[in-house]
Amino acid sequence: MAERIDPIGAIRKITSNNSSRSKKNKTGGRNAGQEESRKHSTPAGKVLFDKPGNFLYPVPCVMVSCASPGKKPNIITVAWTGTICSDPPMLSISVRQERYSYEMIKESGEFVVNLTNRRLARAADFCGCRSGRDIDKFEECHLTPEPCAHIAAPMIRESPVSLECKVTGIIPLGSHDMFLAEIVGVQVDRRFLDHNGTFHMENAGLIAYSHGKYYELGKILGSFGYSVRKKR
Numbered sequence: 001m002a003e004r005i006d007p008i009g010a011i012r013k014i015t016s017n018n019s020s021r022s023k024k025n026k027t028g029g030r031n032a033g034q035e036e037s038r039k040h041s042t043p044a045g046k047v048l049f050d051k052p053g054n055f056l057y058p059v060p061c062v063m064v065s066c067a068s069p070g071k072k073p074n075i076i077t078v079a080w081t082g083t084i085c086s087d088p089p090m091l092s093i094s095v096r097q098e099r100y101s102y103e104m105i106k107e108s109g110e111f112v113v114n115l116t117n118r119r120l121a122r123a124a125d126f127c128g129c130r131s132g133r134d135i136d137k138f139e140e141c142h143l144t145p146e147p148c149a150h151i152a153a154p155m156i157r158e159s160p161v162s163l164e165c166k167v168t169g170i171i172p173l174g175s176h177d178m179f180l181a182e183i184v185g186v187q188v189d190r191r192f193l194d195h196n197g198t199f200h201m202e203n204a205g206l207i208a209y210s211h212g213k214y215y216e217l218g219k220i221l222g223s224f225g226y227s228v229r230k231k232r
């Protein structure tokens with residue numbers, strides 16, 4: 001059995017027959033190894049993969065900035081992230097222990113989730129492929145570390161939305177440890193505020209990550225509750 005590790009981290013065991021295949025599969029994504037596992041047809045007319053894996057897409061693709069004493073501030077790209085509570089506002093990020101950022105986040109107990117848009121897509125990919133052990137990612141990507149209001153870690157000035165987070169717990173899960181965190185500050189780019197002060201997320205050009213590829217969000221199909229709203 002050969003082991004292959006994708007950039008995000010699900011370890012897949014591939015039979016030795018398959019291990020000589022190229023790292024990219026037919027769909028082109030390094031994160032799409034499921035196609036390489038054996039498949040079975042089901043009565044539902046679907047195909048059941050031999051080995052279950054991460055198929056929950058799309059997901060956000062965020063740039064997490066962090067800092068700890070004696071080190072340059074760093075950025076790690078994270079797709080395994082999500083909202084987990086409304087009150088208090090909380091989110092999680094799952095990070096592999098071997099990431100340079102892991103200790104920085106653990107030691108400082110803080111990080112910033114910076115949402116990404118079309119303009120940040122390349123930088124997000126870069127920060128997910130290079131380590132802060134070797135380079136200064138803020139400098140390489142021409143990004144600006146800006147002080148936060150509530151925590152010592154810097155946010156990324158060029159991001160449309162930055163969420164200042166304080167770690168409240170760490171759950172070891174396997175390949176990744178999940179950092180649970182409370183959102184203690186939200187900073188948004190004023191260009192997306194209208195004259196009433198309402199923030200228009202739809203104008204921020206946010207991107208999503210799905211099965212190894214980056215997408216810019218597109219057409220609006222409806223708004224919350226539109227299926228049950230009475231027509232005027």
Ligand SMILES: Cc1cc2nc3c(=O)[nH]c(=O)nc-3n(C[C@H](O)[C@H](O)[C@H](O)COP(=O)(O)O)c2cc1C
Pocket residue numbers: 007008009061074075076077078079080081094095096098099100101102124125127128129130131132133176209
């Ligand atoms: C789109 C994308 C999503 C990623 N998501 C995660 C993630 O959720 N958790 C993780 O530990 N690594 C993830 N990675 C990999 C890290 O970002 C990558 O290993 C990075 O180089 C770590 O940087 P560091 O060593 O400076 O901390 C992702 C990479 C990419 C390109």
